[in-house]
Amino acid sequence: MRVVKTMALTEKAFLETLPRALDSDAYTWDGERAVLARDGRVLSVTFRPQPVACLGGFRIPRADVTLDFAGYSEADAEAALARFERYFHRGGG
Numbered sequence: 001m002r003v004v005k006t007m008a009l010t011e012k013a014f015l016e017t018l019p020r021a022l023d024s025d026a027y028t029w030d031g032e033r034a035v036l037a038r039d040g041r042v043l044s045v046t047f048r049p050q051p052v053a054c055l056g057g058f059r060i061p062r063a064d065v066t067l068d069f070a071g072y073s074e075a076d077a078e079a080a081l082a083r084f085e086r087y088f089h090r091g092g093g
Contacts, residue, residue: 002067041069069081
């Protein structure tokens with residue numbers, strides 16, 4: 001399963017939150033991609049910065065984030081994705 005998102009965050013914020021979002025710090029980071037391999041499954045999370053969005057006087061950092069799940073059942077991939085989204089959720093409204 002592959003999920004592609006555009007997220008409003010910096011690489012620093014991404015890397016600070018990632019261990020909690022993955023429920024592990026046993027991943028590798030090559031400067032663009034985090035790879036978590038465990039229990040015969042591999043989750044690859046790619047972070048690609050995009051140009052900053054300007055909205056009025058606000059500057060909003062942006063990044064394309066791609067999650068690739070290999071060896072996950074559909075239910076396990078959906079649960080891992082839900083956890084990832086919960087930890088990266090930003091308040092509003």
